[in-house]
Amino acid sequence: MVNGRIPRETVRVAEGIGIIGAGVAGLHLGLYLQLHGVPATIYSDKTPGQLAAGRMLNTVAHHNTTVTREQALGVDHWDLREYGYFCHHHYIGGPEPGAAPLRFPGDFEAPSRGIDYRVYLPRLIDDYTGRGGDFRVRGVGPGDLAQLARDHELIVVAAGKSGLASLFPPLAGRTPYEKPPRRLCGGLYRGIAYSEPKRVTMSIAPGHGELLEIPMFSKDGFVTALLFENVPGGDTEVLADAKYDEDPKAFEDLVLAKLRAHHPAVSERVDPASFGLTGPDDLIQGAILPTIRENYIRLADGRYAIALGDAHNVVDPVIGQGANSASYSAWELGAAIIEDPDFDERFCRKAAARRADRVNAIFDWTNLMIGLPPAPHLLELLGAMSASRQIADEFTNNFNYPERQWDILATPERTRSFLGRHGLG
């Protein structure tokens, strides 16, 4: 500069929003910005084809508030009448063998939908690129952030599994867990008849964990996701370690045995002759330590990076809120970007404030659901749900509005107050 020449590399003008990650958070944000004419670039470490052909990413369903956002984004490709599900079914096993279980339904006001992300994400990437969106296949690590911050006015880190999430310090004292409270085994299965109408079953085996059974659309058509949430040391923990690849038949027999022993509300619809994992890649095993991180960090040159989705917070999948939370946060961040084009600390704080109540409610509600021993007021609410369809429906529909659920469950007093309003004081 002093001699009047500007190196060619440095005259690149920073433009638009740099979004790292092509999960639901990154794509919903990218599509939102595209819709509003804000330049954005999505960086993905995988091509759409690699995503489609890869290992299963999760066993997530989108609740209707998320579907409504998909409609607004023009990516509602799966008719709810065909692909949706309409209610929950709850099964709570007795704490002792032989004790009478609780079984009760709960209805949504509007349907939810489970689409395998290996179908969902590539389709949304097609939408984004088909509309002219800038999509770049490029792995991004912490070392790339300084350059990206020069290339873009704002960086959004929406890649939970990259090394970038750890740049956002975890909030101390926000999680009640030091170790993952559940060990997970999620897979896609054939040979389980759907309920009529289609529904998700939430089955609780006290002391051992939960099973989520989710009607799911994958590349193989309509299949069933089974997500075993296994308490460490419980009878089903073995599912988190069993190796499908070493002996598929033994793995499937084990799953079936655990289903029969703990989750009769699901096993009663299994056809043993056709039951099985839909493929070796249709399985994920692991564990999640609930973590919530700082909303944003300051980069060089006064630029900021905002954490979105799993990069901001991860929750156990027991109530399937992670993806819905990511979509919601993407929407709120998009709205903040449209309202205020100055991406400084004030902007970051405003963006954080918009999502705070729901994100915190999801975090706390999820952690309560897997607490051991179960909180008495949670058991009280579950008992009331088994006796009152109205309460069960409200709890079920609140999967769309986690902050309302937390209004009911944040304290024993709140649960008592809620039950009192329903005449169960």
Next chain:
Amino acid sequence: MVNGRIPRETVRVAEGIGIIGAGVAGLHLGLYLQLHGVPATIYSDKTPGQLAAGRMLNTVAHHNTTVTREQALGVDHWDLREYGYFCHHHYIGGPEPGAAPLRFPGDFEAPSRGIDYRVYLPRLIDDYTGRGGDFRVRGVGPGDLAQLARDHELIVVAAGKSGLASLFPPLAGRTPYEKPPRRLCGGLYRGIAYSEPKRVTMSIAPGHGELLEIPMFSKDGFVTALLFENVPGGDTEVLADAKYDEDPKAFEDLVLAKLRAHHPAVSERVDPASFGLTGPDDLIQGAILPTIRENYIRLADGRYAIALGDAHNVVDPVIGQGANSASYSAWELGAAIIEDPDFDERFCRKAAARRADRVNAIFDWTNLMIGLPPAPHLLELLGAMSASRQIADEFTNNFNYPERQWDILATPERTRSFLGRHGLG
């Protein structure tokens, strides 16, 4: 209790919301709750008659966003076509005598309105009680709070001038001022012709302070509020100390002399023959130390008290935001109460979060407007307003949306970015 007898006094059932204070905050909240069927009691240390006959309370105008709330509350009694005003006029004196002043207008999208609170508040109390509202004339001090907390499910302290505000600790480090930055002299005057169309004049005398001239409806009809914002040590400071009661004529002559010396955009419409204060009670002199306090405190028995309006934060009146802020906060608190009937700490935090951005923006914007020396980026914006009607209009209309104003003024970079978007890079 141990002997099985419950003293009669303690079986009173806590009911509804206890609102301490019948200013705009308390009344707008009370009316909002009434509209939504939530029991509330307003405690006022004055009767409507005492309020009507007392000393002037302020020189405030309600911007259109506040008027819109009044319409929703059914208390919009003053037709905007007759009582409203439609724009600002800005006069900025040159820093040295003889330097050319800046004069420029700015339009609202929808009118504002100035009604003397001695007319306004009694009328709203009538509305509230006429609809069956519980209004109690009773001074409430800190010693009464424990009993009130037993009588009500939630206490709202909306009485800035009572000793109750000090129960909410001031937030350290939130104000740039250790002493009041302006000494005030506000009064109602006859003998000043209105502009056509009716407007507020904001006149700046560099180094000495500001004058706000506001068309105001009082018990005497259409009059003019003059609010002198006097810099300590400046030429107009004497107005904050001059005693009207000792020599009315001398006081009025002094006001007229200062008007002529510093605020020609107002003095040019004065008819000296009829000019004068409308009455000995139509004057307030004093000073305000900008203060923002904790949103809520915990009382005995797990009950909470929330600070509202002046009890939560006080700002210098230079941009007339205090009452509008109080009304906005009352509305947001009312909405929070409707949404969530459990008045615990979660509730208090949610209520605080709803109003935070606007309340903080008002606080910071007001403090910036009276900073000395003036911030260069504020001067830059004022200069741009004098050159661009579009910018002046946006600044003016943002009196309705203080958080948008702060988006423009929070940092020099933001002001530059705003001017750049208006082609003034």
